[in-house]
Amino acid sequence: MIKYETDKWAVRFAFSLHGSVFPKAIVWAGPCGIVSMCMHWFFRNVPEFFNSFGAGDLGQQGASVLAGSTFILGFLVVFRSQQAYSRWWEGGTLLQQLRGEWFNAFSNLMAVCNTDPAKKQEVMEFQHRLIRLVSLLYCAAIEQVSTVQMQNYDLFDIADFDHKTLTYLLDAHDRCEVCLQWIQRLIGEANEHQVIKVAPP
Secondary structure (H helix, E strand, C coil): CCCCCCCCCCHHHHCCCCCCCHHHHHHHHHHHHHHHHHHHHHHHHCHHHHHCCCCCCHHHHHHHHHHHHHHHHHHHHHHHHHHHHHHHHHHHHHHHHHHHHHHHHHHHHHHCECCCHHHHHHHHHHHHHHHHHHHHHHHHHHHHHCCCCCCCCCCCCCCCCCHHHHHHHHHCCCHHHHHHHHHHHHHHHHHHCCCECCCCC
């Protein structure tokens, strides 16, 4: 994924070459433009050469070529704009779907916690750890898709995590996978100690 850097008004971003198709396009468009200019100059200065092909008036032919190229260019611009907008909308939809599914999973785990008074302290510890891990998971997911430079996202208190654990998370290639593994491990331990009680499907 290409990470774009924008300034306040995104003016520099519009003229940046990083991730742009202009360098490759110029390689093909530059020689074609030079050849077109040379042919235009040649046909203007040697009209009998152009008329020998029986192509008719040079002005009419140029207008038809211009109309055709304008149509193709307009079609490509509209098509690429529609593709970009559809991808942006799909990304936003998937992000909201992800948020909803993770919230649903979190609320289900809260609902199946053991109501035995003897397990109250263990249940509370499980819920506190779970909410911190889910918060950390969503933060890691937002950081992966975000392009802003100042990624200061709110987190639930993670002071209970030891320094070695947080260092490992920061150095991990995919932080979401690490957080998911921690959550799955927490659920497994809670099920083993009867902190959550839910019948198997």
